[in-house]
Amino acid sequence: GIQVEQSPPDLILQEGANSTLRCNFSDSVNNLQWFHQNPWGQLINLFYIPSGTKQNGRLSATTVATERYSLLYISSSQTTDSGVYFCAVSSNTGKLIFGQGTTLQVKP
């Protein structure tokens, strides 16, 4: 099955800093999504982005499907950005494979 690797596993930032999270996947996919799990455990969909670039406020994401990776950019980070960021992929089936996540801590 498809393997998903996220890096870095942990990240500590000062408020206002920028960061890049990476998601590598081992096979072709037609579905790639980024999620944020806040400290209370709630999972929120950030982007559906199987290819190309999308932006939503301070967050943006780019997926290069031919090279099998996706990047999530967080600019001007805030303490509310803290939590775990997951990417998840699927290849034309109902199975969705999650990466291990990147734990982000933003310090005031």
Added chain:
Amino acid sequence: EAQVTQNPRYLITVTGKKLTVTCSQNMNHEYMSWYRQDPGLGLRQIYYSMNVEVTDKGDVPEGYKVSRKEKRNFPLILESPSPNQTSLYFCASSSTTAVNEKLFFGSGTQLSVL
């Protein structure tokens, strides 16, 4: 309000006592799925359903059952729970059978099996 609703939020039970975790969505979504989240293992898919009366195994289906008798509901059944099923469970749904739309999650159910 569009949402995925799971109940209960917390559940403590004993080994072997059958339980059901309910999941309901009000967005008319065709696709629904269940995940468990364990420390160090991330989220793993248990079962998914592409539409009514259609269910398939995910990566960790052993010890679980599901049913999809109607579009809005997708309950997770543990016939004989064991301590290794202690976990945080999430239900999710999305709008198309091809799973090519955003996935929406419920608030989670923290299950402890003693």
